[in-house]
Amino acid sequence: MKYVDEYRNGKLASAIAATIRAEARPEQSYRFMEFCGGHTHAIARYGLEDLLPENVRMIHGPGCPVCVLPVGRMDDAIKLAQRPDVTLCTYADLMRVPSSNGMSLLKAKAAGADIRMVYSTLDALRIAREEPARKVVFFAIGFETTTPPTAIALLNAQSEGLKNFFVFCNHVLTPAAIQNILESPDVRELGLIRIDGFIGPAHVSVVIGAGPYEFFAEEFQKPVVIAGFEPLDVMQAVLMLVRQVNDGRYEVENEYIRAVTPEGNLKAQDMVSRIFELRDTFEWRGLGQVPYSALKLREEFSAFDAEKVFDIRTVPAKDNPACECGAILRGVKKPTDCKLFGTLCTPETPMGSCMVSSEGSCAAHWTYGRFRDAKQERQAS
Structure with a gap:
């Protein structure tokens, strides 16, 4: 296959679905969690759950970086943006996330805060160059996929000697969250969730490779299939997981071979490890405090660290109690x-x-x- 539309072929999807129905044992139920929000979107958009038999169900995991950002960090960003000397640069999907008091970045912007939506970290760098009198803060979020662009921006800022560019770092790590879910009371004690296998994230795996998932297959005996975002990718991954469960195997398989390698992008990994280091703990919305699940800037880049420069001290805040x-x-x-x-x-x-x-x-x-x-x-x- 060469083109995207080939991965959206309805006849092929129906053929894979028929194979799943034939191979899924009627006396057994299969529960698979897709971790990545891109997979969740594809499953809903293409109605993939309707193609699956009743005993094969998908569980939506915490694979949306905007969704897992805790309320307290949104409060921090809004307070930062309300400073008269600060220009806060952010991706558009963060603008409407509610904070603890009902405020959002969009409402703060309407009230006069200098908040600008950008498409990349390089846009924030450009603003810092063009407006040296402003303190330009990039609101950095995302999994391993978006961390390398933030690293590139920091390296450029350092090489150019920019004194007015800062990063409010909220980059989080996928493997730590998967481990947290598997070790949670919901899974181990209360039995609220049964997970028979994972569909591994696509773009994240392009960066980190397939290796980090070996731990979950071995330690927790959960099969993992890394999949692309297209409907045929997801359907094929489900079939591969069904086969692993039927065979009693717990392996990491790579359906997304056109983009993911066992070792990942080593250059990106080296650049990220040079600039960032692990936090001891970080709060995830819905998961609570997750040890070693997020990154912060190394001391060498502390001059660009918004948390240190602006003395940001996150105060834990609760979600709307009616929100699930x-x-x-x-x-x-x-x-x-x-x-x-x-x-x-x-x-x-x-x-x-x-x-x-x-x-x-x-x-x-x-x-x-x-x-x-x-x-x-x-x-x-």
């Missing part, structure tokens, strides 16, 4: 289990982060899944 975003991120609940979904909480008026980003479970279900729900209700009646 935390439980949805853990896979304990579905978007429709939340009383706010589709009523008070919509993409236009999000009450929780899962409804903000297009990769969030609630936003994906609002855009695609609710129409399937309505159809099923009509058929049942």
Whole structure:
């Protein structure tokens, strides 16, 4: 295959689905968690769950970086942006994430804060060069995929001697979150979630490779299949997981061979390790404090570290108590289990982060899944 539309061939998807139905044992149930928000979006957009047999179900995990950012860090960003000498640069999908008091970056911008949406870290660097009187802070978030661009920006700022460019670092790490889920009471003690295998993230794995997932296959005896974002990628990954479960195997397999290698992007890994180091702990929305799950700037780059320069001290804050975003991120609940979904909480008026980003479970279900729900209700009646 050479072109994207070839990975969206409906006949091939139906053929893979037929193979899954034939090989999934009727006396057994299969529960697979897709960690990446891109997979969640693809599953909802292409109606892939409708192609799967009833005993093969998908669980949506905390794979949306906007969704897992804790409320306290949003509070920090808003306070930073409200400083008269600061220009805060951020990606667009962070603009509407609610903070603890109902404020958002979009509302803060409307109230006069200098907040600018950018497409890349290089846009923030350009603003810092063009406006030397402003203190330009890049609000850095994301998994391993978006960390290298932040590293490049910091290296450029250092080489150019920029004194007015800073990074508010919120980069988090995928493997630590997967381990947290597998060790959580929801999985081990309460039995609220049963996970038989994982669909490994695509772009993250391009950077870190397939190696880091070996631990989960060996230690927790959970098969992992790394998959691309297209519907055929996801369907093939589900088939590969079904086969592993049937065979009693716990291996890391790579469906996304056109982009992912065992070792990953070594140049990107080296650059990231030169600039960043592990935090002892970091809060994830829905997961709580997760040890060694996030990055911070090394001392060598402390002059660019917004947390140190502006003395940011995060105060833990709680989500809206009526919002089920935390439980949805853990896979304990579905978007429709939340009383706010589709009523008070919509993409236009999000009450929780899962409804903000297009990769969030609630936003994906609002855009695609609710129409399937309505159809099923009509058929049942």
